[in-house]
Every structure is written in C-alpha cells, then in structure tokens.
Amino acid sequence: MKPIYYFAGVAISIILSVYLFIFGSSPNHESAAIFIGLWAPTIIGLGIYNELLNIYEEMLRQRKELEDDEHDDMHR
Numbered sequence: 001m002k003p004i005y006y007f008a009g010v011a012i013s014i015i016l017s018v019y020l021f022i023f024g025s026s027p028n029h030e031s032a033a034i035f036i037g038l039w040a041p042t043i044i045g046l047g048i049y050n051e052l053l054n055i056y057e058e059m060l061r062q063r064k065e066l067e068d069d070e071h072d073d074m075h076r
Contacts, residue, residue: 006047013039 017037020029 001047001050003047003051006043006050009043010040013037013043 013036017033017040020036021033024030024033026032
C-alpha cells in the first residue's frame with residue numbers, strides 16, 4: 001500500500017478525534033476522542049512496517065538476481 005494512504009488515515013484519525021473532542025455531545029465523547037486519536041501512531045507503525053517489508057523484499061529480489069548473474073557467469 002502506498003504511504004499516502006497511511007498518512008491520510010492518520011490525518012482522518014486526528015481530525016475526527018479533535019472534532020469529536022470539541023463538538024461531541026455524548027457523555028463519554030472525550031474518552032472516545034482520545035481512543036480515536038490513539039489510532040494515529042498505530043497507523044503510522046503499520047505504514048513503517050509495510051515500507052520495511054517492501055524494502056526487504058526488494059533487497060531479496062536484487063540479491064537473487066545478483067546470485068543468478070554470478071552463477072551464469074561461472075558456467076560460461
């Protein structure tokens with residue numbers, strides 16, 4: 001998933017949290033707003049994890065290509 005989607009999720013979480021905290025009318029709107037606000041670091045963590053996995057997979061792909069090239073060169 002592209003990083004922009006994670007940042008959009010974080011922005012929506014923060015905006016919704018602030019809106020609910022200020023304009024909420026339920027008895028526990030402040031607690032709900034804080035709970036929603038805590039989603040932001042979790043979403044960022046998922047985004048970072050996803051990026052690290054993509055980097056790792058790319059490194060493995062490049063290493064395999066390099067090893068295949070070296071193997072082909074040895075058999076020529």
